[in-house]
Amino acid sequence: MIDFELTETQRAVRDFLHWVAEHEIRPVALQADEEGDVPLELLRRLKELGVTLDTLPGGGASGGDGEAPEHQRNRLAVLAAEELAWGDAAVAISLPGAGLGGPPVQLMGTPEQKERFLGIFRDPEPRWGAYALTEPEAGSDVAAIRTTCRKEGDHWVLNGTKLFITNGARASWNVVFATIDPALGRAGHRVFVVERGTPGFTVGRIMEKMGLRASETAELIFDECRVPAENLLGGEERYRQGEGFRTAMQTFDGTRPMVAAMAVGIGRAAYEYTRDRLREELTLSRPIPRYGVIAERLSWMERELHAARLLVWQAASMADQRIPNSKEASMAKAYAGTVATRVCAAAVELLGAVGLRHDRWVEKWFRDIKVFDIFEGTGQVQRLVVARRLFEPYGLRV
Amino acid sequence: MQVDLKLDEEQRQIVAMVRELAQERIAPFAAEWDEREEFPWPVVEAYREAGLFALAFPETYGGVGASAVTQVLVVEELAKVDATAAIILAVQWLGALPILVAGSEAQKARYLPKLASGEWLAAMALTEPEAGSDVAGLQARAVRVDGGYRLTGQKKFISHGAIADVLTTFARTGGPGAKGLSAFIVEKGAPGVRVGRIERKLGLRASNTAEILFDDCFVPERHRIGEEGEGFSIAMRTLDRSRPAVAAQALGIAEGAFAAALQYAQERRAFGQEIARFQAIQFMLADMAMGIEAARGLVYRAAHLVEEEGRGGGRLTTANRYSAMAKCFASDVAMQVTIDAVQILGGYGYIRDFPVERFMRDAKITQIYEGTNQIQRIIIARSYLDLAPGP
Known part of the structure; x- marks a missing residue:
């Protein structure tokens, strides 16, 4: 099912993005983390180079040579995600483009809506779309959202708060999930595109985080926010059978392998850095009895990341072949999130162990990585998804 | 018993x-x-x-x-x-x-x-850029001069290094290896002692961690601790007694994180109930609690043995095995418990509104300082093995 050899295109995309990560992103990453912001200059430059999130998932940040061939979009996307996160994950998720907001517009939007909302990304200036699902009281439990919407003439009126929204404040528009009645559960969900400047829509605070500090994480507040009826994605008839909730979930089938790939990218960055520093330092100093242990730890890091990457590739490959992949996507996300966190912790410990100069890279990766086991569905929810798929054939519900 | x-x-x-x-x-x-x-x-x-x-x-x-x-x-x-x-x-x-x-x-x-x-603050300046857990490899030098010594060298990662009034430090008065080291007291403001960079850290960010530079720093003979050549032994006798405190710090971090996770799990609702009702969360809480209780036993036992064996000022033996176990185990527990606490709080765990992300950042150093956990494992293994000194 998986071809382990990368094609010519895949190799080219990977190599190009690795070059970008190393020469454009790494040089500014530490300062961006320190200042809690990605310089607009860098994002402009990356957009010039064709590195944006426009086409994710599955558009594949294809390095500017146009639309990626349909049958390998997801594989290209995970290769891209790993390389960019290797450069800096906060920069990677701040890249201009529709981001997570793209898939719902693609999946549900009318041709007119697609043109209206996705067309803006043709502008040479960086622009963002964002995806506003999480609420203070609803995270992994998507069905529990409480942001309400009610129809009033040719507008919908939204009330509620969204939290932890990546790029939510700088976005030209947010895809906002709301419910006509919480009692209806999933069937009550509606999906809107809310443009910046819509009356009643304000940005609350920008949240201070442990890691990914350069990435913007916003609170969005909707207070009697009046959204034009034509901003309801797909029009009202689309929602007869719980389409809103399904869209939210479908988005994740494509994005979980990408998030997992980013976790692998961060873990790999920490692993390679640790390996190289130790190699330099240890040949300079006299032999110490821990050599054996260090070698074992390094090979363990490499092994775990490799296994995680293969899970990611499998999930992406299945998506390219239109094979349902929610089990594999969740396995990849749960596994990569867990092992990459351990790898980054080990990197801090191994470099501490030989009394190395203080270095901010591993410290940063250790802070950055943890959220990869949390966002896009926590590790626990991923395990639940896997368990459900495992027991399904036996008619058991978990 | x-x-x-x-x-x-x-x-x-x-x-x-x-x-x-x-x-x-x-x-x-x-x-x-x-x-x-x-x-x-x-x-x-x-x-x-x-x-x-x-x-x-x-x-x-x-x-x-x-x-x-x-x-x-x-x-x-x-x-x-x-x-x-x-x-x-x-x-x-x-x-x-x-x-x-x-x-x-x-x-x-x-x-x-x-x-x-507390009128004066103290710090111990042992670690150097090229010698962390490997104390016998220290390179700072103390050259004998009339009435005392002149110290030259660099000390790294010194907690309270920039604010201490009294530094206890170690330098080489003799040849290479453990036997060539001596211990000294250096008072704040002594000519030739300078604070280098203040480190910026993953955790314990408010704590002061500094580089100390000795440049031909005169130390009177009366400030030498013990005899010449006794430095390694003094460092070891010090570390024999100090490890339980680091283990206790790790234990406390784990307990703080566990308490926060426990409270949050009972308040946060998802899928129609408190998340504490989910087995996945319960398993995590159970593992956290087991780790903490086991660590507590080791930490108290190590402290008890240090107390019993530590009167007088000599080297400890039995206590060291248990101090190493306590430090290593409690800090590993603290790391895992704080990672899991962030996990249980989810997105809220990752932001600075709640203390658990700080606990997670703080926990990491407990696996590293006062002898890395790799060194602790070696100490533990050797306390059971009967090996002649290796190559």
Whole structure:
């Protein structure tokens, strides 16, 4: 099912993005983390180079040579995600483009809506779309959202708060999930595109985080926010059978392998850095009895990341072949999130162990990585998804 | 055989007092100190007022003479709210230990009362850029001159290095290896001692971690601790006694994170119920609790053995095995528990509104300092093996 050899295109995309990560992103990453912001200059430059999130998932940040061939979009996307996160994950998720907001517009939007909302990304200036699902009281439990919407003439009126929204404040528009009645559960969900400047829509605070500090994480507040009826994605008839909730979930089938790939990218960055520093330092100093242990730890890091990457590739490959992949996507996300966190912790410990100069890279990766086991569905929810798929054939519900 | 971990009346009172102090004077401000990366002088002030520094010092020198077990109880209690505050006590005691175990009467009389009251702060400057856990490889040099020594070298990652009034430090007076080291006291402001960079860290951000540079720094002979060549032994006798405090810090961090996760899991609702009702969460909580209880047993046992074996100032044997176990195990537990606590709080765990992300950042260093956990494992294994010295 998986071809382990990368094609010519895949190799080219990977190599190009690795070059970008190393020469454009790494040089500014530490300062961006320190200042809690990605310089607009860098994002402009990356957009010039064709590195944006426009086409994710599955558009594949294809390095500017146009639309990626349909049958390998997801594989290209995970290769891209790993390389960019290797450069800096906060920069990677701040890249201009529709981001997570793209898939719902693609999946549900009318041709007119697609043109209206996705067309803006043709502008040479960086622009963002964002995806506003999480609420203070609803995270992994998507069905529990409480942001309400009610129809009033040719507008919908939204009330509620969204939290932890990546790029939510700088976005030209947010895809906002709301419910006509919480009692209806999933069937009550509606999906809107809310443009910046819509009356009643304000940005609350920008949240201070442990890691990914350069990435913007916003609170969005909707207070009697009046959204034009034509901003309801797909029009009202689309929602007869719980389409809103399904869209939210479908988005994740494509994005979980990408998030997992980013976790692998961060873990790999920490692993390679640790390996190289130790190699330099240890040949300079006299032999110490821990050599054996260090070698074992390094090979363990490499092994775990490799296994995680293969899970990611499998999930992406299945998506390219239109094979349902929610089990594999969740396995990849749960596994990569867990092992990459351990790898980054080990990197801090191994470099501490030989009394190395203080270095901010591993410290940063250790802070950055943890959220990869949390966002896009926590590790626990991923395990639940896997368990459900495992027991399904036996008619058991978990 | 006694296996109860019950506190006596005096310990209960001290712990209750420390808990109140921690709640009132540390907990409300810890996040801000961390954010600003500023040394929390108000904590030092609070400890001075409450007389906490005095716990580890003998009564003869203005101390309280509390047992090693009481000392770890206090560090543990403080670390439940702020690991940086907890380490302030531990660093003071660590800095004073070389004088306690090997100092002359005159040295003890000059330094210990002021360290016990907290009027002066102490630091131990051992680690160097090229010698961390490997103490015998220290490179700083002390050259004998008329009336004393001249110190030259670089010390790295010194907790309280930039703020200490008294540094206990180690330098080479003889040839290579363990036998060539001697211990010294250097007072703040001595000519030739300079503070280098203040480190910026993953965790314990408010704690002061500095580089100390000795450049032809004159140290009078009366400031040498013990005999020439006794430095390695003094360093070891110090570390033999200080590890339980680091283990207790780790234990406290784990307990603080567990308490936060436990509370959150019972308040947060998802899929129609409190997340504490999910087995996945319950399993995590159970693993956290088991780790903490096992660590607690090891930490108290190690402290108890240090107390029993540690009178006088000699090297410890049995206690070291258990100190290494306590330090290694408690810090590994602290790391896993804090990672899981962030996980249970989900997105809220990752942002700075809740203390668990700080606990997770703080936990990491407990696996590294005072001898990395790799070194601790070697110490533990060797305490069981009967091996001739290796190559």
